[in-house]
Amino acid sequence: MYKKILLTGVNGQVGHALQQTLLNQGALSADVVSLDRSQLDLADQDAIRRVVQAIKPDLIVNPAAYTAVDKAESEPELAYAINATAPQILAEEAARAGARLIHFSTDYVYAGSKAGAYVEEDPTQPLSVYGKSKLTGEDAIRATGLPHLIFRTSWVYGAYGKNFLKTILRLAAERDALRIVADQVGAPTSSRSIADALSAVMHQWRGDVSGTYHMVNAGQTSWHGFAMAIVEEYNRLQVSRGLPLLKASLDHIHAISTQEYPTPAVRPANSCLDCSKLARDFSVTLPDWRNALIPELEALSQ
Numbered sequence: 001m002y003k004k005i006l007l008t009g010v011n012g013q014v015g016h017a018l019q020q021t022l023l024n025q026g027a028l029s030a031d032v033v034s035l036d037r038s039q040l041d042l043a044d045q046d047a048i049r050r051v052v053q054a055i056k057p058d059l060i061v062n063p064a065a066y067t068a069v070d071k072a073e074s075e076p077e078l079a080y081a082i083n084a085t086a087p088q089i090l091a092e093e094a095a096r097a098g099a100r101l102i103h104f105s106t107d108y109v110y111a112g113s114k115a116g117a118y119v120e121e122d123p124t125q126p127l128s129v130y131g132k133s134k135l136t137g138e139d140a141i142r143a144t145g146l147p148h149l150i151f152r153t154s155w156v157y158g159a160y161g162k163n164f165l166k167t168i169l170r171l172a173a174e175r176d177a178l179r180i181v182a183d184q185v186g187a188p189t190s191s192r193s194i195a196d197a198l199s200a201v202m203h204q205w206r207g208d209v210s211g212t213y214h215m216v217n218a219g220q221t222s223w224h225g226f227a228m229a230i231v232e233e234y235n236r237l238q239v240s241r242g243l244p245l246l247k248a249s250l251d252h253i254h255a256i257s258t259q260e261y262p263t264p265a266v267r268p269a270n271s272c273l274d275c276s277k278l279a280r281d282f283s284v285t286l287p288d289w290r291n292a293l294i295p296e297l298e299a300l301s302q
């Protein structure tokens with residue numbers, strides 16, 4: 001089905017999960033070449049061309065990205081180089097070699113002002129440099145015309161990598177009280193859920209359909225709701241193992257507004273993404289966000 005897969009960003013959350021869950025388990029009988037930043041710097045256009053031409057993959061999977069949302073506001077050139085120009089060159093090289101491309105994008109391509117969940121056909125209106133750079137990358141891939149899939153995901157976390165889950169566990173262990181934004185809603189999505197879903201898609205995809213899909217865990221919550229769930233489920237695990245609870249109790253996790261927690265980048269208030277298209281075209285659905293949280297907490301406390 002695939003002979004040689006080139007996977008970027010293997011030290012990132014999604015890249016690591018893909019390598020572990022999907023490729024290392026031999027789920028696809030393909031030769032997988034996994035590259036980190038030191039082996040392929042996506043800010044170096046010549047290096048991208050050279051590496052793709054040398055490896056000759058028939059599928060490129062690109063979870064690598066410039067993901068520092070706030071820092072991107074003061075580093076737009078680097079954000080665009082990695083999130084817009086690099087995907088374009090990957091797509092051009094893939095097209096030249098007759099290969100396909102799987103790429104990841106974000107809920108931050110939307111303005112977040114819609115009343116319900118976004119569908120893929122809704123107008124995009126990114127509010128941040130990061131969102132704009134990711135949308136430019138998407139557009140460049142579509143313009144190349146090669147067989148491609150773009151998956152927009154949101155609020156990615158997991159036992160591996162830097163993310164909200166790890167930050168909350170650290171802060172709740174150190175402090176008596178936390179203040180977490182409650183007026184941004186979306187779907188926390190585990191890197192493991194993404195890897196499982198992508199594996200299912202990859203087994204079916206013949207390159208005949210190309211398109212953009214939402215890929216997030218089911219359900220929705222706010223960052224405050226996510227923090228509450230993290231503390232509640234982590235404490236439940238601690239009790240079952242006779243270990244101490246976190247310092248910050250649930251009634252000391254306070255809901256605040258976005259206005260009370262200003263950041264350099266503006267984030268969408270509504271990040272909810274409808275995944276019906278993924279279910280319809282590939283029969284793939286991701287588990288509820290709260291159920292997906294448990295295995296990540298278990299992996300962390302082992």
Ligand SMILES: NC(=O)c1ccc[n+]([C@@H]2O[C@H](COP(=O)([O-])OP(=O)(O)OC[C@H]3O[C@@H](n4cnc5c(N)ncnc54)[C@H](OP(=O)(O)O)[C@@H]3O)[C@@H](O)[C@H]2O)c1
Nearest residue numbers: 009011012013014037041042064065067104106153155156
């Ligand atoms: N994280 C989220 O909440 C979130 C939400 C929505 C969409 N997404 C999208 O989902 C995808 C996966 O995100 P993630 O959470 O796995 O991100 P991540 O954990 O931040 O990983 C990003 C990876 O990209 C690599 N990278 C950055 N600059 C690079 C460069 N110049 N050359 C090569 N590699 C470079 C990083 O390398 P180093 O390890 O060396 O830094 C890292 O391994 C991305 O497309 C992202 O835009 C993420």
